[in-house]
Amino acid sequence: xxxxxxxxxxxxxxxxxxxxxxxxxxxxxxxxxxxxxxxxxxxxxxxxxxxxxxxxxxxxxxxxxxxxxxxxxxxxxxxxxxxxxxxxxxxxxxxxxxxxxxxxxxxxxxxxxxxxxxxxxxxxxxxxxxxxxxxxxxxxxxxxxxxxxxxxxxxxxxxxxxxxxxxxxxxxxxxxxxx
Numbered sequence: 001x002x003x004x005x006x007x008x009x010x011x012x013x014x015x016x017x018x019x020x021x022x023x024x025x026x027x028x029x030x031x032x033x034x035x036x037x038x039x040x041x042x043x044x045x046x047x048x049x050x051x052x053x054x055x056x057x058x059x060x061x062x063x064x065x066x067x068x069x070x071x072x073x074x075x076x077x078x079x080x081x082x083x084x085x086x087x088x089x090x091x092x093x094x095x096x097x098x099x100x101x102x103x104x105x106x107x108x109x110x111x112x113x114x115x116x117x118x119x120x121x122x123x124x125x126x127x128x129x130x131x132x133x134x135x136x137x138x139x140x141x142x143x144x145x146x147x148x149x150x151x152x153x154x155x156x157x158x159x160x161x162x163x164x165x166x167x168x169x170x171x172x173x174x175x176x177x178x179x
Protein backbone atom coordinates (compact mmCIF):
# COMPACT_ATOMS: atom_id res chain seq x y z
CA UNK A 1 0.00 0.00 0.00
CA UNK A 2 1.48 3.32 -1.07
CA UNK A 3 0.94 6.25 1.30
CA UNK A 4 1.24 9.94 0.48
CA UNK A 5 3.53 12.17 2.49
CA UNK A 6 2.04 15.27 4.05
CA UNK A 7 3.03 18.60 2.54
CA UNK A 8 6.42 19.72 3.81
CA UNK A 9 7.68 16.16 4.36
CA UNK A 10 10.39 14.22 2.57
CA UNK A 11 12.21 10.93 2.97
CA UNK A 12 15.97 10.90 2.65
CA UNK A 13 17.08 7.48 1.41
CA UNK A 14 20.65 6.64 2.31
CA UNK A 15 22.26 3.61 0.78
CA UNK A 16 25.58 2.61 2.21
CA UNK A 17 27.06 -0.02 4.49
CA UNK A 18 23.85 0.22 6.51
CA UNK A 19 20.87 1.63 4.59
CA UNK A 20 18.50 3.93 6.47
CA UNK A 21 15.64 6.27 5.76
CA UNK A 22 15.37 9.61 7.50
CA UNK A 23 11.90 11.16 7.41
CA UNK A 24 11.90 14.95 7.63
CA UNK A 25 8.86 17.09 8.41
CA UNK A 26 10.00 20.57 7.39
CA UNK A 27 6.70 22.14 8.51
CA UNK A 28 7.46 21.29 12.15
CA UNK A 29 11.30 21.27 12.05
CA UNK A 30 11.57 17.61 13.08
CA UNK A 31 13.09 14.45 11.62
CA UNK A 32 13.20 10.80 12.65
CA UNK A 33 14.10 7.36 11.40
CA UNK A 34 10.54 6.38 12.34
CA UNK A 35 7.98 7.96 10.01
CA UNK A 36 5.11 7.77 12.50
CA UNK A 37 6.97 9.99 14.98
CA UNK A 38 6.99 12.95 12.61
CA UNK A 39 3.56 12.65 10.99
CA UNK A 40 1.55 15.88 11.30
CA UNK A 41 -0.93 14.39 13.79
CA UNK A 42 1.86 13.09 16.07
CA UNK A 43 4.30 16.01 16.14
CA UNK A 44 2.60 17.71 19.09
CA UNK A 45 3.75 14.85 21.33
CA UNK A 46 7.43 15.23 20.41
CA UNK A 47 8.41 18.34 22.37
CA UNK A 48 10.52 16.35 24.82
CA UNK A 49 12.31 14.27 22.19
CA UNK A 50 15.45 16.29 21.50
CA UNK A 51 16.88 13.77 19.05
CA UNK A 52 13.98 14.31 16.65
CA UNK A 53 14.63 18.06 16.48
CA UNK A 54 18.42 17.60 16.32
CA UNK A 55 18.08 15.19 13.36
CA UNK A 56 16.19 17.87 11.44
CA UNK A 57 18.91 20.51 11.89
CA UNK A 58 21.67 18.02 11.09
CA UNK A 59 19.86 17.12 7.88
CA UNK A 60 19.35 20.75 6.85
CA UNK A 61 22.96 21.57 7.68
CA UNK A 62 23.98 18.99 5.10
CA UNK A 63 21.12 19.56 2.62
CA UNK A 64 20.03 23.23 2.88
CA UNK A 65 18.50 23.31 -0.59
CA UNK A 66 15.79 20.84 0.47
CA UNK A 67 13.55 23.62 1.80
CA UNK A 68 12.50 26.71 -0.09
CA UNK A 69 11.64 28.57 3.08
CA UNK A 70 11.88 27.63 6.73
CA UNK A 71 8.78 27.82 8.92
CA UNK A 72 8.63 30.85 11.23
CA UNK A 73 9.01 28.38 14.09
CA UNK A 74 12.74 28.11 13.25
CA UNK A 75 13.31 31.83 13.85
CA UNK A 76 11.17 31.66 17.00
CA UNK A 77 13.33 28.80 18.36
CA UNK A 78 16.52 30.69 17.52
CA UNK A 79 15.27 33.91 19.16
CA UNK A 80 14.08 32.04 22.24
CA UNK A 81 17.44 30.27 22.64
CA UNK A 82 19.31 33.56 22.31
CA UNK A 83 17.16 35.19 24.98
CA UNK A 84 17.86 32.25 27.31
CA UNK A 85 21.60 32.34 26.61
CA UNK A 86 21.79 36.12 27.08
CA UNK A 87 19.77 35.93 30.30
CA UNK A 88 21.95 33.13 31.66
CA UNK A 89 25.05 35.24 30.93
CA UNK A 90 23.52 38.17 32.84
CA UNK A 91 22.37 36.12 35.82
CA UNK A 92 25.18 33.57 36.10
CA UNK A 93 28.04 35.78 34.87
CA UNK A 94 31.27 33.76 34.85
CA UNK A 95 29.43 30.61 36.01
CA UNK A 96 27.36 30.56 32.83
CA UNK A 97 27.85 27.45 30.69
CA UNK A 98 25.94 28.64 27.62
CA UNK A 99 27.83 28.35 24.33
CA UNK A 100 27.75 32.07 23.46
CA UNK A 101 28.82 35.19 25.38
CA UNK A 102 26.58 38.26 25.78
CA UNK A 103 28.40 40.00 22.93
CA UNK A 104 28.01 36.95 20.68
CA UNK A 105 24.33 36.72 21.64
CA UNK A 106 23.86 40.36 20.62
CA UNK A 107 25.54 39.75 17.26
CA UNK A 108 23.58 36.54 16.64
CA UNK A 109 20.31 38.25 17.64
CA UNK A 110 20.99 40.98 15.07
CA UNK A 111 21.52 38.34 12.37
CA UNK A 112 18.32 36.51 13.37
CA UNK A 113 16.37 39.80 13.31
CA UNK A 114 17.76 40.62 9.86
CA UNK A 115 16.50 37.27 8.61
CA UNK A 116 12.96 38.59 9.00
CA UNK A 117 13.63 41.31 6.44
CA UNK A 118 12.00 41.10 3.00
CA UNK A 119 14.09 39.12 0.57
CA UNK A 120 15.33 36.59 3.12
CA UNK A 121 12.30 34.28 2.96
CA UNK A 122 13.90 31.85 0.52
CA UNK A 123 17.56 32.37 1.36
CA UNK A 124 19.76 29.29 1.45
CA UNK A 125 22.19 31.25 3.63
CA UNK A 126 19.35 31.69 6.15
CA UNK A 127 18.75 27.93 6.16
CA UNK A 128 22.46 27.20 6.61
CA UNK A 129 22.84 29.75 9.42
CA UNK A 130 19.75 28.60 11.32
CA UNK A 131 20.65 24.92 10.86
CA UNK A 132 24.14 25.61 12.25
CA UNK A 133 22.86 27.72 15.15
CA UNK A 134 20.02 25.37 16.13
CA UNK A 135 22.40 22.38 15.95
CA UNK A 136 24.57 24.23 18.48
CA UNK A 137 21.51 24.88 20.65
CA UNK A 138 20.49 21.20 20.52
CA UNK A 139 24.04 20.06 21.27
CA UNK A 140 24.31 22.39 24.28
CA UNK A 141 20.91 21.41 25.63
CA UNK A 142 21.69 17.73 25.21
CA UNK A 143 25.06 18.07 26.97
CA UNK A 144 23.48 19.98 29.85
CA UNK A 145 20.40 17.70 30.09
CA UNK A 146 18.47 20.93 29.58
CA UNK A 147 14.94 20.89 30.99
CA UNK A 148 15.46 17.67 32.93
CA UNK A 149 16.71 19.10 36.24
CA UNK A 150 16.03 21.99 38.56
CA UNK A 151 18.63 24.77 38.81
CA UNK A 152 19.89 23.34 42.09
CA UNK A 153 20.22 19.83 40.62
CA UNK A 154 21.96 21.18 37.50
CA UNK A 155 24.46 23.15 39.59
CA UNK A 156 25.18 20.07 41.73
CA UNK A 157 25.72 17.91 38.62
CA UNK A 158 28.02 20.54 37.12
CA UNK A 159 30.05 20.80 40.34
CA UNK A 160 30.34 17.00 40.49
CA UNK A 161 31.56 16.87 36.88
CA UNK A 162 34.16 19.56 37.56
CA UNK A 163 35.34 17.90 40.78
CA UNK A 164 35.77 14.47 39.18
CA UNK A 165 37.65 15.78 36.17
CA UNK A 166 41.32 14.95 36.43
CA UNK A 167 43.71 17.76 35.64
CA UNK A 168 45.77 17.27 32.52
CA UNK A 169 49.39 16.41 33.15
CA UNK A 170 52.09 16.68 30.58
CA UNK A 171 54.94 14.28 30.14
CA UNK A 172 58.09 16.02 28.88
CA UNK A 173 58.69 13.11 26.50
CA UNK A 174 55.47 14.06 24.70
CA UNK A 175 57.03 17.23 23.39
CA UNK A 176 59.37 17.12 20.44
CA UNK A 177 61.52 20.10 19.66
CA UNK A 178 61.83 21.01 16.04
CA UNK A 179 65.27 22.09 14.87
